[in-house]
Amino acid sequence: MNIKKYFKVWQITTLSATQIAFASRFGALIFIVGKLLRFAFFLFFLVIIASRTKVVADYSLWQVIFFYATFNFIDTTAQFFLREVYRFRAYVVSGNFDYFLTRPISPLFRSLFGGSDILDTVMLALSVIFIAVSAAKIGNINLTGIFIYAVLVANALIIALAIHILVLCIGVLTTEIDNSIMLYRDLTQMGRVPIDIYREPVTFLITFVIPVGIMMTYPAKALMNMLAAQSIIIAFVIGGLFLAGSLKLWRLSLKNYTSVST
Amino acid sequence: MKKYLSVAKNTWAETFTYRLNFVVWRFRVVLQLLTIYFLWFAITIKSDNIFGYGQAQILTYVLGTSLINSFVFASRTYGVGNEINEGSLSNYLVKPVNYFMYHFARDLGDKAVNVIFSIVELSILFAILRPPLFLQTNPVLLLLTIVSTLIALILYFFLNFLIGLVGFWSPEVWAPRFIFMIVITFFAGGLFPLDILPSKIFAVFKILPFTYLLYFPLKIYLGQLAMSDIIIGMFVSLSWLVCIYLVVKFVWMQGLKVYTAWGK
Numbered sequence: 001m002n003i004k005k006y007f008k009v010w011q012i013t014t015l016s017a018t019q020i021a022f023a024s025r026f027g028a029l030i031f032i033v034g035k036l037l038r039f040a041f042f043l044f045f046l047v048i049i050a051s052r053t054k055v056v057a058d059y060s061l062w063q064v065i066f067f068y069a070t071f072n073f074i075d076t077t078a079q080f081f082l083r084e085v086y087r088f089r090a091y092v093v094s095g096n097f098d099y100f101l102t103r104p105i106s107p108l109f110r111s112l113f114g115g116s117d118i119l120d121t122v123m124l125a126l127s128v129i130f131i132a133v134s135a136a137k138i139g140n141i142n143l144t145g146i147f148i149y150a151v152l153v154a155n156a157l158i159i160a161l162a163i164h165i166l167v168l169c170i171g172v173l174t175t176e177i178d179n180s181i182m183l184y185r186d187l188t189q190m191g192r193v194p195i196d197i198y199r200e201p202v203t204f205l206i207t208f209v210i211p212v213g214i215m216m217t218y219p220a221k222a223l224m225n226m227l228a229a230q231s232i233i234i235a236f237v238i239g240g241l242f243l244a245g246s247l248k249l250w251r252l253s254l255k256n257y258t259s260v261s262t
Numbered sequence: 263m264k265k266y267l268s269v270a271k272n273t274w275a276e277t278f279t280y281r282l283n284f285v286v287w288r289f290r291v292v293l294q295l296l297t298i299y300f301l302w303f304a305i306t307i308k309s310d311n312i313f314g315y316g317q318a319q320i321l322t323y324v325l326g327t328s329l330i331n332s333f334v335f336a337s338r339t340y341g342v343g344n345e346i347n348e349g350s351l352s353n354y355l356v357k358p359v360n361y362f363m364y365h366f367a368r369d370l371g372d373k374a375v376n377v378i379f380s381i382v383e384l385s386i387l388f389a390i391l392r393p394p395l396f397l398q399t400n401p402v403l404l405l406l407t408i409v410s411t412l413i414a415l416i417l418y419f420f421l422n423f424l425i426g427l428v429g430f431w432s433p434e435v436w437a438p439r440f441i442f443m444i445v446i447t448f449f450a451g452g453l454f455p456l457d458i459l460p461s462k463i464f465a466v467f468k469i470l471p472f473t474y475l476l477y478f479p480l481k482i483y484l485g486q487l488a489m490s491d492i493i494i495g496m497f498v499s500l501s502w503l504v505c506i507y508l509v510v511k512f513v514w515m516q517g518l519k520v521y522t523a524w525g526k
Contacts, residue, residue, distance in 0.1 A: 030437035034444050041448040048458060049305060052313075179286055186293045190300075197304035202296075 009105055010113050013136050017083070017115030028119060035123050039072060042192060059194060062137040063224065067194050069130035070220045074153060075188055076123045078160035083117035084110075085164045086181055088171045098259055099171075108250055111168050112161070138224060145223045148232065152219035155239040159215050162239075165246035169253040191216025266367035273338060273371025292383050295328045298453070303393070313458035318394040319484055325384060325393070325457050326480045331452065332376035334414045334475055338368040342426025343435025349523035361424070362402065369419055398483050406492055410479040413499050418475055420506045421446075427510070430517030451477030471506065474499035 022028050046068055050061040059067070073076070088111055091097040100107040135141055161186050170180045187210050195206055195213035207213035214235045221227040278284060302324050306317040342365065345351045354361045366396070388395070398404055425442050429435045447453065449472035456467050456477045467473050478495050481487050487495070 005420035024432075024437070026432065027437035030434070030441050034437070034441040037441065037448075038444045039454070041444070045453050048454075174282065179283065179290065183286060183290055183293070186290050186297070189294070190297050192302060198300045199303070202300060204293045 006105065006109060006113075008114070009109070013084075013110075014116040014118070018118040021118055031119050032122050035119070036126070039123065039126065043068060046193070049239050060138070063220075064133045064193065066129060066134035066138060066223075067217065067220045068192055069134055070153070071188075071191050071216045073127035073131060074156045074160065074215060074219075075118050075121065075185075076127055077157060078164070080120040080124060082112055082161070082164045083120075084112060084114040085167055087115075088168055089175065092171050093175050095259070097257075101254075101257075107254070108165070108168070112164060134140050135223065140225075141223060143227075148227075149219050149223035152222050152232065152235060155235055156215035156219060157237045159211055159242050160261045162242035162246040165250050169246070169249045170252040172257050188212055188216065194220070208238065211235075211242070214238055221262055266363055269364055269367040270371035270374070273368045274375055277372070277375045288379055288383065288416060291328075291332075291380070295325070295383075295387070298327075299324050299387075299391075299393075308484070313455070314486075315455065315458075316396075318396045319486075320455070321393045322396040322484065323480050325395070326483060327452055327476055328480055329377075329380050329384060330411055330414070330476055332380035333373055333411060334418050335446075336373045336376035337419065337422050338372050339365050339419065339422040339426055340439060341365075342423060343429035343439070346426070346429030346517070346521065347433050347435060351521065354522045365423065369379070372433075373415070375404060396484060400485065403482055403485055406496075407448060407479050407483040410474065410482055410496065410499065413496070413503060414475045414479060415502045417471060417504075417506065420503070420510050421471065424506065424510050424513060427513045427517050430520055432515075446472055446475070449473070450475040451480070454525070457481075469498065471499070471502035474502065 032162045043065070046064050047061065049068065050059070050064045058152075091100065091111075097107075097111075103110070164181070167181045167184065187206070190206055191212045195203055195217045198206065203213070218231065218235050219226060267429075302320055306312055306315075312320065314498050333507070345354075351361070354364060398407070422442075426435065428438050444494050449467065449470060451473065456473060457464055459467065474495065478499065482492055482495075
């Protein structure tokens, strides 16, 4: 795999996506403001709940904010890089996916990374600021914790990548579902708060079946030294299994692609 | 009237065209409800009384929000902006149909699907989760809840329609709707009962129209409002309804003056 070539392709497609996004500056501005408001409203809700009741699973206010900021960072990073997945169904329905298959680049790469969303960069920056501030407020953080946090965030992004590949597979296998990516978004919303607050079997389901907990809660817990070593190992195993499984299904779905829309 | 009934029926049928898509969509609705339900369940399980709400009341509020949401917020008026931009509005202008009534009929068809499925889903969730719920038995309060919900339905229709009319002046119709949905979910009380906010902020919320879309009908149902507050609330929401109706009419007339059907 020629990394330089693929980086160039990403650059070109992202530049095009950026030009499209700013074709209407008013629209771009409204979208950014909307994303910021969405972030602020839920943060406001968390602050009210955590500061006035002290009942969000016994976490302090800054810990709750740290969980939320980490969730936003992972969620927004995945959206930033993988925005093309949201447009994938249209390519299959219109028959344009055929052109992905005939070009000398991986169709999977093109379907995943074919145009990052520049409008997400504001949210990304804001998430980083909130992570840094809330981590500083929590205190008692060491270098090992930061390292494990970073690695688990990377693992979360791999799981997000795997789920986006699964969404592509659904897009290839059936054109009937147009909101499967939104289903993923709804599921991950459960990770805006530490998943410990949910009851069993929900906690089990969103940890091991749909690994929202591993993606969103584990990294923050690791930084706060609240995560057992075996949980870290399980997180990587699940990340690896999800990626391997999604790649296998992608190959299988390509074999079943009928190009019926063309 | 018959033609609008047909429009509502067609909208109903349209929803079931892509059945798998429909199933996924309903699954998403349930998932969104469960997310907020479990969050509130966790918050209330450790405290009998939170912000003046018992566990039964707050969970009734959350589940009630879902039901009223399906009735008030289910709408097809998101197509208005696109129809203006694409020029397909012309098709309606030359036909013997009232464009407002046409979209209202579509809304009703959509709401019927939403309400029926929401009741089924909530019943299943109730059977599984067995949440402690508050049941209102006062017929006057039940009637007032229904009346305030109907006002909310019409108010939301005109608010949503107004957002679509942006299409007369801008091709960017999705971005204003995106921000509108975010604002309305928060300001209407879709995330939490608005009276848990600091009193000064809540006082501002009470004069906004959004408060009367979800929060107000549910507060009436929960029996937490004095009759004087209900009367004031009804007056404020009806005033907003009249104001927004007049604004929509005015914007519609101005829009038609600049409409060129250039997409056609």
